[in-house]
Amino acid sequence: MSHTPESPDPDDLLLSGRDRKGELRWPDPGTQVPYGRVLHSAALLGLDPAVLVSRLEALGYADIQQAGTALPDTVRPDDAPLVRRVGVPDYGKPWLDVAEPVPLRHVLEVGCHTGRGPADVARRLTALGYRLGGDGGRPLPESSHPADVMLILEQRTNYRECRDWGDEVPAHHVHDTARDLSISPHFVATRLVALGFRLPYTPEPGDEALLTHRGSHEPGHILGLARETGRTPEDIVGRLTELGCGRPEVPAPPQPDDLVLLSANVDGRAPWLLRYTAAGLLVRHILRAALATGRSPAEVAARLAELGYRLHEDANLPAVADEADIRLLETIDRSYQDDVHLGDVLRSASLTGRSPADVAARLTALGHRLPDEVDHPEVRGLVTA
Amino acid sequence: MHVHHLAHFHGLPTYTFSPYTDPADLPDPGAVAWRFQVVEMAYEPDPLERAEACWARFAETVELEKVKALVFGCPWYGDDNAGLPEEPLISLNSRLTGLEAIFLGDLEDEEAMVSSIHLGDVAPLLEAFPGLRELALRGGEGLRFPVGGHDELRVLRVESGGLPPEAVRQIAAAELPSLERLELWLGDDHYGGGATVEDLLPLLSGKGKPALRHLGVQNSPIQDELAAALASAPVVPRLTSLSLSLGMLTDEGAEALLHGQPLTHLRELDLSHHFLSHAMMLRLWTELEPRGVRVDLTARQVDDGGNPEWGQEHGRYIAVSE
Numbered sequence: 132m133s134h135t136p137e138s139p140d141p142d143d144l145l146l147s148g149r150d151r152k153g154e155l156r157w158p159d160p161g162t163q164v165p166y167g168r169v170l171h172s173a174a175l176l177g178l179d180p181a182v183l184v185s186r187l188e189a190l191g192y193a194d195i196q197q198a199g200t201a202l203p204d205t206v207r208p209d210d211a212p213l214v215r216r217v218g219v220p221d222y223g224k225p226w227l228d229v230a231e232p233v234p235l236r237h238v239l240e241v242g243c244h245t246g247r248g249p250a251d252v253a254r255r256l257t258a259l260g261y262r263l264g265g266d267g268g269r270p271l272p273e274s275s276h277p278a279d280v281m282l283i284l285e286q287r288t289n290y291r292e293c294r295d296w297g298d299e300v301p302a303h304h305v306h307d308t309a310r311d312l313s314i315s316p317h318f319v320a321t322r323l324v325a326l327g328f329r330l331p332y333t334p335e336p337g338d339e340a341l342l343t344h345r346g347s348h349e350p351g352h353i354l355g356l357a358r359e360t361g362r363t364p365e366d367i368v369g370r371l372t373e374l375g376c377g378r379p380e381v382p383a384p385p386q387p388d389d390l391v392l393l394s395a396n397v398d399g400r401a402p403w404l405l406r407y408t409a410a411g412l413l414v415r416h417i418l419r420a421a422l423a424t425g426r427s428p429a430e431v432a433a434r435l436a437e438l439g440y441r442l443h444e445d446a447n448l449p450a451v452a453d454e455a456d457i458r459l460l461e462t463i464d465r466s467y468q469d470d471v472h473l474g475d476v477l478r479s480a481s482l483t484g485r486s487p488a489d490v491a492a493r494l495t496a497l498g499h500r501l502p503d504e505v506d507h508p509e510v511r512g513l514v515t516a
Numbered sequence: 517m518h519v520h521h522l523a524h525f526h527g528l529p530t531y532t533f534s535p536y537t538d539p540a541d542l543p544d545p546g547a548v549a550w551r552f553q554v555v556e557m558a559y560e561p562d563p564l565e566r567a568e569a570c571w572a573r574f575a576e577t578v579e580l581e582k583v584k585a586l587v588f589g590c591p592w593y594g595d596d597n598a599g600l601p602e603e604p605l606i607s608l609n610s611r612l613t614g615l616e617a618i619f620l621g622d623l624e625d626e627e628a629m630v631s632s633i634h635l636g637d638v639a640p641l642l643e644a645f646p647g648l649r650e651l652a653l654r655g656g657e658g659l660r661f662p663v664g665g666h667d668e669l670r671v672l673r674v675e676s677g678g679l680p681p682e683a684v685r686q687i688a689a690a691e692l693p694s695l696e697r698l699e700l701w702l703g704d705d706h707y708g709g710g711a712t713v714e715d716l717l718p719l720l721s722g723k724g725k726p727a728l729r730h731l732g733v734q735n736s737p738i739q740d741e742l743a744a745a746l747a748s749a750p751v752v753p754r755l756t757s758l759s760l761s762l763g764m765l766t767d768e769g770a771e772a773l774l775h776g777q778p779l780t781h782l783r784e785l786d787l788s789h790h791f792l793s794h795a796m797m798l799r800l801w802t803e804l805e806p807r808g809v810r811v812d813l814t815a816r817q818v819d820d821g822g823n824p825e826w827g828q829e830h831g832r833y834i835a836v837s838e
Contacts, residue, residue: 474812505798
């Protein structure tokens with residue numbers, strides 16, 4: 132088809148310069164035209180792919196990539212984004228390569244960008260001549276989820292590395308992803324299975340309660356779950372291990388007050404006391420637990436030691452729990468690893484209404500180190516807590 | 517001292533919104549301070565697109581009319597002034613009818629140096645939300661504050677390692693008739709700070725802020741000069757609490773305070789992070805606490821004399837600079 136310079140075919144102008152969106156320049160006739168580019172332009176120009184190929188050949192494009200199967204008879208405008216790689220700039224390789232299996236990532240990215248479900252995208256790409264990766268065993272979900280691409284990233288800090296069709300996913304990936312994206316671990320697990328990934332376990336709805344961001348290993352968490360679910364601690368620990376939460380220890384056989392001792396607020400409920408903290412067990416917690424249970428501070432400390440909690444060697448537990456001691460210790464944000472300085476003593480005196488001398492003496496008796504050589508005043512502040 | 521992501525704001529626990537959370541699992545809109553942060557990923561083609569999608573998802577899944585507090589981290593705020601192409605808040609001001617508090621720049625040290633977090637002109641934001649009660653800013657680079665002020669703002673807080681003197685003058689001169697609490701971290705002139713007592717004179721004179729009850733002029737190398745100025749400042753008698761924390765306060769500044777106008781009407785005097793001697797600490801405490809002033813003297817720092825080879829005359833430092 133020839134046209135005079137005064138009345139060029141508009142499509143030829145587009146083909147010889149930029150596409151309808153004005154974004155891309157066609158390669159020189161001596162270079163290969165990617166298959167994806169053919170479909171993309173045909174979709175935008177409203178041409179049958181075979182007609183576009185004829186036009187290209189007439190314009191001198193001799194090397195047009197083929198799929199190995201027949202060209203689709205027709206393409207639709209909404210096919211255009213399917214064959215364009217998401218986020219790849221013009222100077223890269225923006226066209227989906229028909230010579231390679233379509234990565235799962237592309238299916239999910241395009242689905243999220245176009246609002247089409249992964250199954251629909253996969254079906255259409257196949258109809259357009261592409262072949263998918265994987266073994267085609269499990270059908271993809273019909274609807275997309277905004278987190279789909281994020282779910283298959285190996286790490287949420289690197290967009291490049293992601294998992295592909297049918298990969299086996301380690302258990303920790305599920306709760307790492309759930310934590311990073313603030314979504315249900317059970318949802319992550321079931322969605323990954325739906326996307327064709329293999330997990331080392333079969334997701335169960337009961338897993339939701341077992342997996343928390345912090346505390347999955349803590350005795351309080353395990354014993355609390357045992358109480359709520361009726362499962363044994365051994366069974367819970369076994370499931371946590373399957374779920375990739377390391378190998379938690381089975382707590383010592385429970386005693387009636389354990390959940391009170393193990394709860395941060397001595398109320399028998401989460402949040403649970405954490406074992407491996409730099410400060411170790413806090414004396415004020417022991418005293419509060421002693422008052423709540425009627426046990427002596429020494430008995431509480433001994434029981435917590437059996438459950439794996441460490442009390443600093445400098446701590447000097449009083450024989451009897453006292454509200455005044457609890458109040459005093461609540462005003463000090465120093466552990467036994469730190470020194471208590473004059474400013475801390477004065478602040479505690481301010482908040483408790485005790486004299487600095489009294490505060491210093493009591494903290495020393497409880498095992499804290501007060502290295503500042505000062506005469507703490509006997510005077511009290513006027514304001515009490 | 518390191519700044520951290522907020523755990524609480526405007527009396528509410530913060531909740532970092534995720535666009536992937538099932539809407540049924542989201543908290544009550546008015547029960548949390550909604551926090552927005554999208555961590556950039558290496559090789560991500562368009563990180564701002566994900567931030568825009570996050571905000572759009574929030575706007576379509578949460579009852580905006582019930583939202584009371586919002587906190588913005590990266591990439592809305594950062595050190596490269598990239599931000600988003602459109603102001604995420606102002607365009608929704610007709611729906612955020614219950615918004616009471618905003619925090620801009622909730623970044624930690626690993627994300628950006630405090631002094632380099634770009635804030636820009638907050639006048640459009642204040643104009644868009646005439647009912648706003650609390651505005652908190654972390655950063656300082658490029659900050660501009662409208663001297664015309666705001667009628668309803670009750671709390672204004674600026675956390676900075678280097679607050680531009682021009683911004684300090686604007687805030688000091690601003691008409692804020694409802695303002696009850698003002699905290700300014702003035703910062704170091706090496707990081708964009710350098711405000712002087714003179715820059716604060718309208719504030720110290722008590723003008724433009726008749727409801728002010730808590731004043732913090734903090735985190736400054738000139739803490740002694742500030743203390744001396746406050747010793748006779750007309751604003752002090754109407755305050756109930758005063759903070760000179762986080763700076764290089766020495767015995768000289770404390771002496772000026774004690775010799776100045778009475779402070780016994782104060783309920784709280786915060787001098788934490790200081791370079792006071794033990795003797796001065798005890799003197800402050802014994803003179804003020806029995807009279808009802810709660811004095812915070814924690815976080816005493818030690819002046820190690822500095823390094824003369826580097827031209828340092830002393831070894832004192834503010835709590836938050838870089």
